[in-house]
Amino acid sequence: MEKLKDFIHDYTDIILAVVIAISMFFVVNWHLGSWLPTSNTVIAxxxxxxxxxxxxxxxxxxxxxxxxxxxxxxxxxxxxxxxxVPEPTTPTTPTPPADNGIIVVDNIKITIPDGSTGQAIGRLLKEHGLIEEVSHFIVEAERLKLTSRLRSGTFQIPENASIELIVKIIANQR
Incomplete structure (x- = not known):
């Protein structure tokens, strides 16, 4: 019985350290998948x-x-x-519906540089006519809790997309 107590006493710290290391490995791998972008392809x-x-x-x-x-x-x-189908006169004008009622949506290509803040992304979206106010983009990103997941890269955003959809596209949450 004394040998069992000595064994448990000697190796408890090592066993606990191994359990903690394995737990940390799984948690980091689980979160790492959501930190790295998987694809910049967007389908309207x-x-x-x-x-x-x-x-x-x-x-x-x-x-x-x-x-x-x-x-x-x-x-x-x-x-x-x-x-x-006539071409749109401005980037924000949707193409008129065809005979079958399908609306053709043009995508606007946006390239977000590395290290861009939410404000910088909002200004870029406003310059391309996708949003009216930068603050609306920031508020929506905060509401969806995606401010820390906004990514850099090139994105195809439908010209009539809602602010919620735009945030999800840039955060790769679609």
């Missing part, structure tokens, strides 16, 4: 019914929306020969 899709509480439902919905967008693109390409 309807996100009016965004639901954060059920992520599997969200993933299925995004997949369905991607399929719908691809089908709509194919239909537009087929009707392109039949219908001539």
């Amino acid at each position: 899709a309807n996100t009016n019914n965004y639901n954060q509480s059920n992520s599997t439902k969200e993933n299925e919905k995004v997949d369905n929306e991607k399929e719908i967008v691809e089908e709509e693109k194919e239909e537009i390409e087929e009707k392109k020969e039949e219908v001539t």
Whole structure:
């Protein structure tokens, strides 16, 4: 019995240190995935019914929306020969709907430099006509708790996107 007590006393610190190290390894790997950007590709899709509480439902919905967008693109390409759609006069004017009711959304390419603050990103978005006020962008990013996840890089943002969608695109939360 005395040998067992000595063994436990001698190795308890080592076992505790190994458990802490393994726990830290898993926590860092878990959070590291959300810190690093995965993709800058954006697909214009309807996100009016965004639901954060059920992520599997969200993933299925995004997949369905991607399929719908691809089908709509194919239909537009087929009707392109039949219908001539005038080009928008300003970057914020949506293209008129085609005969089938599909609205073609133009994407605006935005490049956010490394180290840009939320204010700098907001000014860039305002310069491109995507938002009206920088403060609206900052308030929405804070409301969504994504201010620390805003990323640099090149993004394709639909010209009629809501501020919420713009924040999620730049934070890679879509």
